Amino acid sequence: MGSLYENILRPLLFRLSSRDPEIAHEWALKSLRLLGQRTFLRRMIERRYVTRDPRLKRKVFGVEFPNPVGLAAGFDKNGQVLRGLAALGFGFIELGTITRHAQPGNPRPRMFRLPEDQALINRMGFNNEGADVVAARLRRMRKLPIPLGISIGKSKITPQEDAAEDYAYSFRTLYLYADYIAVNVSSPNTPGLRELQSEKHLDQILTRLRREANELQTTEAKQKPILVKVAPELDMKAIDAILEVCRTHNIAGIIAANTSTTRPNLKGYTPEAGGLSGKPLFTKACEIICHIRARAPKFAIIGTGGVFSAEDARQMLGAGADLVELYTGFIYKGPGLIKEINKGLIPKTEEENTLSR
Numbered sequence: 001m002g003s004l005y006e007n008i009l010r011p012l013l014f015r016l017s018s019r020d021p022e023i024a025h026e027w028a029l030k031s032l033r034l035l036g037q038r039t040f041l042r043r044m045i046e047r048r049y050v051t052r053d054p055r056l057k058r059k060v061f062g063v064e065f066p067n068p069v070g071l072a073a074g075f076d077k078n079g080q081v082l083r084g085l086a087a088l089g090f091g092f093i094e095l096g097t098i099t100r101h102a103q104p105g106n107p108r109p110r111m112f113r114l115p116e117d118q119a120l121i122n123r124m125g126f127n128n129e130g131a132d133v134v135a136a137r138l139r140r141m142r143k144l145p146i147p148l149g150i151s152i153g154k155s156k157i158t159p160q161e162d163a164a165e166d167y168a169y170s171f172r173t174l175y176l177y178a179d180y181i182a183v184n185v186s187s188p189n190t191p192g193l194r195e196l197q198s199e200k201h202l203d204q205i206l207t208r209l210r211r212e213a214n215e216l217q218t219t220e221a222k223q224k225p226i227l228v229k230v231a232p233e234l235d236m237k238a239i240d241a242i243l244e245v246c247r248t249h250n251i252a253g254i255i256a257a258n259t260s261t262t263r264p265n266l267k268g269y270t271p272e273a274g275g276l277s278g279k280p281l282f283t284k285a286c287e288i289i290c291h292i293r294a295r296a297p298k299f300a301i302i303g304t305g306g307v308f309s310a311e312d313a314r315q316m317l318g319a320g321a322d323l324v325e326l327y328t329g330f331i332y333k334g335p336g337l338i339k340e341i342n343k344g345l346i347p348k349t350e351e352e353n354t355l356s357r
């Protein structure tokens, strides 16, 4: 028995936006904006969707999270509907990815649904309003009730050799508003971006960002956590190399993983290029998380890729993640999923409670 969203709203939304699924996304943003603006409505939705339970709380890289289930980057690219999203019960939101320069992204359609696989393919291409505009929006906004991560990426027009400076601009501009900064070097939709995961490039970017953080906040202890988001195609040797660079620069953790350029055993064939997200990613994401946890016990890990249920979240946390994030599951299962997962994560016994801490 599915939810109201799965039985009625989703079929309607999917049908009306079958030519361009991004239309459904735009409607969702409009509704969430309205929700954010109407206090009465927001309180009503919060009462229905937010799970408040002290056993769900987590403290990771020095930040307090009311629950471990976040919204992954890419849903609210410009930070326009954060308050509405917070009312749906997420434990945190990752805004972005933001680039130094505003950019339109790839031509539409650029988002595709694969319902048989519970997956999406997207080649959005970092469509966003740019660091300055988003910073101005965040400056006007009241503090959110949940932590906010800000994902930064490289602008398409910036040459590869100037990548570090491009990231540094967005970092400096958005730093004040973030509870953590996610360095996205793994989106498949900006030409050459994934090359920035190589030791040499990553070292240059992180050296630059650490210098920037030192200038913004002189005591290292108080600096905001920086995380690096990796691609799911990396082999374990490449991941080890990334962990080594991250250690050198005192990086707080890894977000694993971004969308995939592979098409593992898909039931619904589609020739569309772009990054695959959703269920087909789950096993790979858990493998990477497990590997990172074994190699770098002190690193924080945010797991993402194919979380569709409380059981999935449990497995990902069990593999070693401290927090999980989702995007595609939210599209297929609707806002009720966050509560479903959180309820499922509340330890049933005192013994489980001790283990989950």
Ligand SMILES: Cc1cc2nc3c(=O)[nH]c(=O)nc-3n(C[C@H](O)[C@H](O)[C@H](O)COP(=O)(O)O)c2cc1C
Residues within 6 Å of the ligand: 072, 073, 074, 075, 096, 097, 111, 120, 122, 124, 126, 151, 184, 187, 229, 257, 258, 259, 276, 277, 278, 279, 281, 304, 305, 306, 307, 325, 326, 327, 328, 329
């Ligand atoms: C339409 C769409 C846009 C995305 N945009 C971004 C982005 O801008 N930055 C980023 O780091 N990840 C982006 N992602 C990847 C997600 O944050 C997440 O890592 C990935 O989708 C796997 O999680 P999921 O299976 O729960 O969707 C995007 C995903 C989708 C589906």
